[in-house]
Amino acid sequence: MNTHRGDIAGFRLAGRTWISELGTWSSAVSAEGRPVSALRFDSRLIARPGARDRVVGAVVADRRLIQGGLAGLVPVADLIGAQDEVWLLTADPVSPTVTDLLAEAPGAPRPDAGSAATVLAETAQTLLAVHSAGLAHGALHPGAVVIAPGGTALLAERGLVDALHGRPPAPERDVASWASLARGLAATWAASSPRAADLFERTAAIASTRGLAAARDALLTGRDLLPPGFPSRDRLVETVHWWTTRETSPPAGPSVPAQAAPARVDEGEIVTLLHVPEATRAPETGGGRTEDVVMRFGPGVPTETTAERIWRAGRDQQPTVLPGERLRTVRPPAVRRRRTVLSSVILALMVVAGLIAWLLRGAAAPLAVSEVEVITPKKVQGCDTTVKIRGVLTTNGEAGEIHYQWKRSDRRAPIEQTDTVAAGETSHEVSLEWTVKGEGTFKGTATLRLLSPVPEGAKIEDRASFTYKCS
Template sequence: MNVNRGDIAGFRLTGRTWIGELGTWSSAASAEGRPASVLRFDPRLITHSATRDRVVAAVVDDRRLVQGGLTGLIPVADLIAAQNEVWLITADPVSPTVTDLLADTPGVPRPDAGSAATVLVETAQTLLAVHAAGLAHGALHPGTVVIAPGGTALLAERGLADALHGRPPAPERDVAAWASLARGLAATWAASSPQAADLLERAAATASTRGLAAARDALLAGRDLLPPGFPARDRLVETTHWWTARETSPQAGHPVAAPAVTARADEGDIVTLLHVPGTSSAPERGGDRTEDVVMRFGPGVPTETPAERIWRTGREQQPTLLPGEQARVARPSAVRRRRTVLSSVILALMVALGVIVWLLRGAATPLAVSEVEVVTPKKTQGCDTTVKIRGVLTTNGEAGEIHYQWRRSDKKAPIEQTDTVAAGETSHEVSLDWTVKGEGSFKGTATLRLLSPVPEGTKLEDKASFTYRCS
């Protein structure tokens, strides 16, 4: 390996570099010419062996998710150490990101509201699968959402920030970040379409109160407010193509020097952190085995690291077993392998089911409301109080939006509101706070009227009253 010449573990650094939160990213190409990316971790973040171990564990979890059928993550090709530096190599490029496409560049077509909704649905689906596996992304933002050449949204840097900072997985942090992403895209890509922008804003609010699944369903249910063809990716593909052509042109003006290292390295200094040790001193790349997290040490490593010592000690302390005992010992390993395969199959089925639900969602029965009921307090309300009035709408259990209005007997102007209803709920509750102050007696009547969805020729509303007395 010679990083000074722009080569690392069989990947050629192709010139473009940019600084990220974790270190320096570089565009790269494999020996076969396939585009890829390389991350040189900031040495200040990964000095301790415990930090390296957490990074290795995060990458191994990532590879298991991908091998289990999850397609929404940027796949990792290798994780290697060269002297005092650690490098992550991805099998696909990590650019352009949403941050790149948000830049208002003259001549580059801008993604539309449908593009924004597509990105949000796909990232929500990926995060749901990651959370179902007991993991989290940890650093979701526009700079870690990559748009692939086909217009698909992929997540980069999953779990790395948490590993570097020693944080436990926090799915709720991912949900908050997704809601922030939705609001940002509503204000940019969807700005020219007020209805679509409002849909994205409501999806953000839904994520914060009901979770990502309900937010995803709200976006799918509101497809009528998006450009025709949703979830088509044509605009994303067009924008990505223009961006890539611009970035790779000779006039782009990006630096071409590879990231500097402290000293020249050769192949013997490589430590690959993801594969099982073998007889060859050259690092193995592209292997599929990730059940065991061990390191491989080539000649020329000046000192024995803790990971090497643990691996060597384990090899030296292996007991001698008779053939019958070897068979008995082998059975637990086989059981573990079967369990790993079973877990991968289950995860793949979950992902496939989510995709099928997404693709077939348009054919689902639309949301319908069959009854409206208003409930007010039976007890007389005392001085200076806020009366809590509830409205209950009975639905058919489908996802969608309801548009309704409250009318108070003391005011002429109605209060109109819109809510998103999640699939599987046959009852949706709305509320009205009515504040009354001063001395005297008062009877207030609240009327709740459904504006949509309402079957043609019908009227759905209800009203109820309360009594206020203060002396």
């Protein structure tokens, strides 16, 4: 797919981009003029065997949850492929996130302890609903918690990291990540409210020992320790409005002169990777099962065909018969019963075979990290600069997750993050960007500490400093 003209299947890229574990996110505008977002998956991850199909399954599962009434997930508008690229298009923007609001930009209104409690309560409720459906988020962190314009906390990237890496759902990983989020908000947004911060610390401990439902209940029971007005979202709404206004303010001048704008480039055929709902599938010859239909949209195809309208809105409740086929009558009950019995037997055999394969495969060695190293620039940094700090973690080459934190000498609150490490790699690099402005001399020290996996009683961390001078 050629995206130089900034147009992805009707979504216009709006300029802001940021990197996630999945690939590159871009702010965008839908054909109707609404703010949305677009994710271009990392080509190496989506090319892994079965990754694309697993991503499709995760997105379809999300759609079913949302159709069932779950309002805590960022809805997906489409999942498309063109040439070697795969894009996820969301129906709502996936920014700002809690990570964005934690950045403490000059002049920004700061969310309070009540805002933190609102985020924790709503994310806990969404995770409980996801877990009850036999699913998990898989990579919960502040950058995956989106704050909507109305101050509601939504979860983005649900199940996508697990899908790319072929991992089964692990609700216990979500619980540990939620507890980490609670501790992080206790140290930041609730720093000026000691009683609320203590409540968040206690709910984090309850989540780790008694589960997420007990932690949510403890949080709501302790509302007397929160600022008056909880669960009002006024402070969150104010912060999001400030952040959105800053991000969408027009640039100082056009980046490309009008006469130099690139010509429209044919981006090739775009194929939606999502299955069409039951109402728009054609009956398969000879049985009650229906085949999935792949809808294709792209250059040369009308922007709003009947098939596309049905597929997107689900307004037609009658089956669609494809050309060359005719609508079949329903088979008699006896035939359907025989097919059901046969399908059950086949499914049982597949389950037994899968269980035997799992028992015979042996246990893989867990991921281990032996040391970390922090690398900072050697030369003195000049006025108004962003210092790029690298951290290198040495591993045993196994796959797994690492949970770590950056600590800056100019801030009390650490920055916690979680990364996934692929098998076969004996080192993993992380980074920290530190912006320094103003006149004077400053020495900054960055500390990288591994939180897990860490042997009991061990402490794996490293620190390094840089010098800033502006006169």
